[in-house]
Amino acid sequence: xxxAVITTKVKAMLMKDEMLKSLDIxxxxxxxxxxxxxxxxxxxxxxxxxxxxxxxxxxxMVKNELQQKTKN
Numbered sequence: 471x472x473x474a475v476i477t478t479k480v481k482a483m484l485m486k487d488e489m490l491k492s493l494d495i496x497x498x499x500x501x502x503x504x505x506x507x508x509x510x511x512x513x514x515x516x517x518x519x520x521x522x523x524x525x526x527x528x529x530x531m532v533k534n535e536l537q538q539k540t541k542n
Contacts, residue, residue, distance in 0.1 A: 471528035473499040480504055480523045490519055495536065497523070502530040510536050 477499040495508040510516045516536045523532045
C-alpha cells in the first residue's frame with residue numbers, strides 16, 4: 471500500500487472520530503511511517519490520535535509530533 475493511501479486512510483479515521491474531528495492534525499506518511507503534527511488540547515487526545523493512526527492497515531509506526539495548546 472502506498473504512502474498516499476495510508477495518509478488518506480489515517481485522515482479519514484481522524485475526521486470520523488468525535489474527539490478529534492475538529493482538531494488541526496496534519497498527517498504525513500513516508501515509507502509506511504505516519505507522522506502526526508499539529509495541536510491538541512491534552513495528552514489524552516494525542517494518545518487517542520496515535521492509537522487511531524496505528525490501527526490503520528499498512529502503518530508500520532507512528533511518530534507523534536502533536537503539541538498541546540497552551541492556555542494564554
